[in-house]
Amino acid sequence: MVRKKKMTKKQKQQRIQVSVTAFLIALAFFIGLFFGDNPYDADYFTDKWQELTREWSTYLPRFEPESSSNxxxxxxxxxxxxxxxxxxxxxxxxxxxxxxxxxxxxxxxxxxxxxxxxxxxxxxxxxxxxxxxxxxxxxxxxxxxxxxxxxxxxxxxxxxxxxxxxxxxxxxxxxxxxxxxxxxxxxxxxxxxxxxxxxxxxxxxxxxxxxxxxxxxxxxxxxxxxxxxxxxxxxxxxxxxxxxxxxxxxxxxxxxxxxxxxxxxxxxxxxxxxxxxxxxxxxxxxxxxxxxxxxxxxxxxxxxxxxxxxxxxxxxxxxxxxxx
Missing domain, CATH: 3.60.15.10 (Ribonuclease Z/Hydroxyacylglutathione hydrolase-like)
Structure with a gap:
């Protein structure tokens, strides 16, 4: 019996997506600081997050799920x-x-x-x-x-x-x-x-x-x-x-x-x-x-x-x- 473990392409893509999400959160935080808004205000953060994701979605790579199957x-x-x-x-x-x-x-x-x-x-x-x-x-x-x-x-x-x-x-x-x-x-x-x-x-x-x-x-x-x-x-x-x-x-x-x-x-x-x-x-x-x-x-x-x-x-x- 031979078994092996490896990171699939799907797992690698998910890891990249998490990294991109973290980057956007950090970017929203620093934009709030730059414009003098309160970065800890929940409504402000939500609005900025939606705005950023709409703008960046055009430039971010689109990850198609790997065609995995048994x-x-x-x-x-x-x-x-x-x-x-x-x-x-x-x-x-x-x-x-x-x-x-x-x-x-x-x-x-x-x-x-x-x-x-x-x-x-x-x-x-x-x-x-x-x-x-x-x-x-x-x-x-x-x-x-x-x-x-x-x-x-x-x-x-x-x-x-x-x-x-x-x-x-x-x-x-x-x-x-x-x-x-x-x-x-x-x-x-x-x-x-x-x-x-x-x-x-x-x-x-x-x-x-x-x-x-x-x-x-x-x-x-x-x-x-x-x-x-x-x-x-x-x-x-x-x-x-x-x-x-x-x-x-x-x-x-x-x-x-x-x-x-x-x-x-x-x-x-x-x-x-x-x-x-x-x-x-x-x-x-x-x-x-x-x-x-x-x-x-x-x-x-x-x-x-x-x-x-x-x-x-x-x-x-x-x-x-x-x-x-």
């Missing part, structure tokens, strides 16, 4: 594949990847039936890249659920799984979009920051063009880097001064060719989750990756050992990790 992020056990569901208490649903194409149990559909409801709404469906262990069953998700928007990286593939997915997108009512690094999107209480692909440095490599996102709710952030290699990780570390995230989905199912020391240090998560299949043919997660994570002092969970891993975020910014 949230749940479920890293599904889909074997040697990847699929994650982000949910908030207001009903916002974001799905990143849809598991393996050859999953005979179609677990992703069962999971979404359970947590969203059959035929329910998915606000955003992100396919990090077009490998079959990430877009598998994507066509079924689009068929059985109401998907508002789909993100893909734009790198074409020749597989039948990819073709079926494109057909399903075309037949759906979902909007289609290819995001680039530097873009942000607010969906309900979630803020999504796109870190990759790099528009100025596009390739035809499916993994390197993975849509990498940092998603934040109530001050807690989750990093998903798809299957991008350490080469891309290091480029992004050089480009961005702040990559800190509280929770990280371990890149490329724990491959030694991802999850570089530089990346782990920059993201510096409290918790990391590996999505990999038991006794998979790739040997994921690789021992080198586990050693790097352990050296960094990161709490590690794995779907191959613990089933679906759930991160629950409270409105005050604390979070906890549970396993099925």
């Amino acid at each position: 949230g749940t992020i479920r890293f599904f056990d889909v074997g040697q594949g990847s699929s994650t569901l982000y949910q908030s208490e207001d009903g916002t649903n974001i799905v990143i990847d849809t598991g393996r194409y050859d999953d005979s149990d179609k677990r992703i559909v069962s999971y979404l039936d359970k947590y969203i409801g059959t035929g329910g709404k998915i606000d955003l469906l992100i396919f990090t890249h077009n490998d079959a262990d990430h877009i598998g069953n994507g066509d079924l998700v689009l068929e059985y659920f109401q998907v508002d928007e789909v993100w893909m990286n734009g790198v074409d593939h020749t597989t039948r799984v990819y073709e079926k997915l494109l057909d399903a997108i075309s037949e759906s009512d979902a909007n289609y979009y290819e995001p680039n690094a530097g873009e942000t999107k607010d969906i309900g209480p979630f803020k999504i920051e796109v870190l990759n692909p790099q528009e100025s440095n596009r390739t035809t490599d499916h993994n390197e063009e993975s849509i990498m996102t940092r998603t934040t709710i109530s001050g807690t952030s989750i990093m998903n880097s798809g299957d991008a290699s350490s080469t891309v990780e290091k480029q992004i570390v050089k480009q961005y001064s702040n990559l800190k995230a509280d929770v990280m989905l371990v890149g490329h199912h724990g491959s030694k060719d991802s999850n570089s020391t530089e990346w782990l240090s920059a993201v510096d998560p409290e918790v990391a989750i590996i999505q990999a299949g038991l006794n998979n043919s790739y040997g994921h997660p690789h021992e080198e990756t586990l050693e790097r994570i352990n050296h960094q002092g990161i709490s590690l969970y794995s779907t191959m050992d613990e089933g679906t891993v759930t991160v629950t975020v409270e409105e005050d910014g604390t979070f906890s990790v549970n396993k099925d």
Whole structure:
């Protein structure tokens, strides 16, 4: 169990507002002294306060309340594949990847039936890249659920799984979009920051063009880097001064060719989750990756050992990790 406390943006804004209020009170007091009025006269103080607040309201910053909400992020056990569901208490649903194409149990559909409801709404469906262990069953998700928007990286593939997915997108009512690094999107209480692909440095490599996102709710952030290699990780570390995230989905199912020391240090998560299949043919997660994570002092969970891993975020910014 991991829990943390932090001052939320809302709390910081409230602290600023208190400071501004104190400043106005002091200003009213000294104006009263300057004009010779009795600063201790209640009626005078009330009149001056109303006058000042009317005048200063034009110049003071307007603080919008932070879009805070309880949230749940479920890293599904889909074997040697990847699929994650982000949910908030207001009903916002974001799905990143849809598991393996050859999953005979179609677990992703069962999971979404359970947590969203059959035929329910998915606000955003992100396919990090077009490998079959990430877009598998994507066509079924689009068929059985109401998907508002789909993100893909734009790198074409020749597989039948990819073709079926494109057909399903075309037949759906979902909007289609290819995001680039530097873009942000607010969906309900979630803020999504796109870190990759790099528009100025596009390739035809499916993994390197993975849509990498940092998603934040109530001050807690989750990093998903798809299957991008350490080469891309290091480029992004050089480009961005702040990559800190509280929770990280371990890149490329724990491959030694991802999850570089530089990346782990920059993201510096409290918790990391590996999505990999038991006794998979790739040997994921690789021992080198586990050693790097352990050296960094990161709490590690794995779907191959613990089933679906759930991160629950409270409105005050604390979070906890549970396993099925």
